[in-house]
Amino acid sequence: MAGDLVCGEHVAIARNADIRAPHHCRIGSYVSFGKNFTCETDLEIGDHVLVSSNVAIVGNDHPFDDPGRTVYTQPRRDDSAVRVGSDVLIGFGTIIVGPVAIGDGCIVGAGAVVVRDLPPYTICVGNPARPVRRRFADIGRVD
DSSP: OEEEEEEEEEEEETTOOOOOSSSSEESSSSSEETOOOEEOOOOOEOEEEOOTTTTTTOOOOOOOTTTSSSSTTTTTOOOOOEOOSSEEEEEOEEEESSSSEOOOEEETTTOEEEESSSOTTTETTTTTTTEEESSGGOOOOOO
């Protein structure tokens, strides 16, 4: 861990986790990470969150637009933090590319690729991840 790590109560991290947030990683209470979790950007997670196995959270922080420099020698950007709300489930094998926010109550389906903000209380799937319906039936569909 390169930056500050702050955890709430009852945080479970399975084996082979690799957390390398450059500045901070703030994890709420009652959060569980499956095996082979990877985080390579700043991260904030709310309470009551389940992160499945093989989930990667990475930053969109490697610039490549300077023709006079290689990708390797260009300095990394610092603006790729990921924010995950409370009461969230992130499915197996999901890749999250910051900077993005995943709203409270969101369910992210297995194998999704998150490249933009996801609204609260929606079920989101696909590549790129998009809302397909509201989490609770009495709220209706997302169009």
